[in-house]
Structure formats: C-alpha cells, structure tokens
Amino acid sequence: MMNNNNLVLKGIVLSAMPVGDYDKRLCILTQERGKIVAFAKGARRPNNQLVAAANPFCFGEFELYQGKNAYTLSKANIQNYFRDLTNDISTAYYGFYFLEFANYFCQENVENLEFLKLIYQSLRALESHKFDNKLVRVIFELKVLTIEGIAPMVFRCIGCHTSEELNYFSIEHSGILCPKCKKNAKVYKISDATRYTMQFIISQKIEKLYTFKLSDEILSEIRYVVKKFIDYHIQHKFKSLEIIEQDVYNYKS
Incomplete structure (x- = not known):
C-alpha cells in the first residue's frame, strides 16, 4: 500500500543491528515483499519515535521510503511486541x-x-x-x-x-x-x-x-x-x- 509516496508494509522484524552512532539496520519479513532491509535512522536515540519499533519480534505496519539499495523506515504502527517472550x-x-x-x-x-x-x-x-x-x-x-x-x-x-x-x-x-x-x-x-x-x-x-x-x-x-x-x-x-x-x-x- 502507498501512503504519500511511501510504502506501508505489514510484517515482523527478524533482526536489528546497530549502524553508526544512532541508527539501526533492520531485516523485516513483510507480507507484500518478503524479506527486506530497512534502516531506522535515529532509532538508538532515547526519544526517537522508532525506538520501540526497531527491535526483533515487533509485528505491525511499517511505513517505508524505498531507496536504490534499501528502505528507510519513517513510521511504524506496532500491533504486537511479543514482550512476554522476554520474561x-x-x-x-x-x-x-x-x-x-x-x-x-x-x-x-x-x-x-x-x-x-x-x-x-x-x-x-x-x-x-x-x-x-x-x-x-x-x-x-x-x-x-x-x-x-x-x-x-x-x-x-x-x-x-x-x-x-x-x-x-x-x-x-x-x-x-x-x-x-x-x-x-x-x-x-x-x-x-x-x-x-x-x-x-x-x-x-x-x-x-x-x-x-x-x-x-x-x-x-x-x-x-x-x-x-x-x-x-x-x-x-x-x-x-x-x-x-x-x-x-x-x-x-
């Protein structure tokens, strides 16, 4: 689905790796496009809106900008964090x-x-x-x-x-x-x-x-x-x- 020239894909974060000082590299399995790589800029800053969404197990809708080699995550609507798993x-x-x-x-x-x-x-x-x-x-x-x-x-x-x-x-x-x-x-x-x-x-x-x-x-x-x-x-x-x-x-x- 498109939203203001961005893609909105449903999926789950498979892995998250730190990149640079404040970013994360995410691997997301999506319903519409299979496995994709997306960068969550600033996701390691405490008050960034992507902090909670840029972690393994997060399931929901991800709004992404598609670049030449990867996607950039701009927003996320997480429906299930599976937090009980970590207990x-x-x-x-x-x-x-x-x-x-x-x-x-x-x-x-x-x-x-x-x-x-x-x-x-x-x-x-x-x-x-x-x-x-x-x-x-x-x-x-x-x-x-x-x-x-x-x-x-x-x-x-x-x-x-x-x-x-x-x-x-x-x-x-x-x-x-x-x-x-x-x-x-x-x-x-x-x-x-x-x-x-x-x-x-x-x-x-x-x-x-x-x-x-x-x-x-x-x-x-x-x-x-x-x-x-x-x-x-x-x-x-x-x-x-x-x-x-x-x-x-x-x-x-």
Missing part, C-alpha cells in the same frame, strides 16, 4: 531461533505470506505457555520444511508407495519406508503416532497447527527425526540453538 530466557531463545530460521529461508523481495503467518502463530504459541516449547519448535520446523517444499514424504512409502506398515524413517531418502523397502537403508523406527503427527503438521492449515499436545515419548521421537532431517538436509548452524540444544536427546533408533 523467560529459554522461551526467548526459541523465539529468536524462529526469526533466525526465517531469515535463513526467506528471500528478499519474494512474497511469503505463509511464512509470516507461521512465525506469528508460532510466537503466539510460545507466549501462551499452553504448549511445551519443544513441541512448538518441532511444529514450526516441520511446517517450514513444508512451505519450502522440502518436507519428508510421510504419507506413502517412498519406495513402493504403499500406505501400510509405514514405521521406518529414512533421513537420506527423505521419507517413510515399509519393511520391504527399508532393506539396505539406514532407518529410524518410528511409531504410528509419530507418523500421524507428522502427517497432521504437514497437511494442516497454519491457523490450526497449535491445537494438540503429545506424550513425552512421542514428542521425543518426532523431535529426534526432524532434527536429524534438518541437520542432514540443511547443514546450517543457527546461533540461537546453542542454548536451546543443551537438552539431551535420549531417543534410540
């Missing part, structure tokens, strides 16, 4: 991880409404404290893989396409194998409940993702295979995980 350092790091994940996957000037919706719903789920943070994380990760078109095949055997006895997950082959097709493949045995959960996350609308809970056993199992899948197929180190992954995975294949 617990562990929860905050999960939130930062989601933003870092988005920053890695989303491309500049490529519309990605689904990703923006997913981040917003996932941060709300973290902030609500109704769900285990580890569950919110695995739902977020698997849905990101779905949005990006790299989710594992979990509805049929990737070898013979049968829909029966699907209890063997192959990281290397990106999906489920039946007992016959699992021969000579490195697999992790998973329960029907884990497979059903993965199917639900992949196929469900974003607005209905955070509507269930899992037993500790199933949550541990799905976390393990999704983590292994991401480690193998993405091979990128996310700084926010250094604290999150201090917990121990006890699941055995």
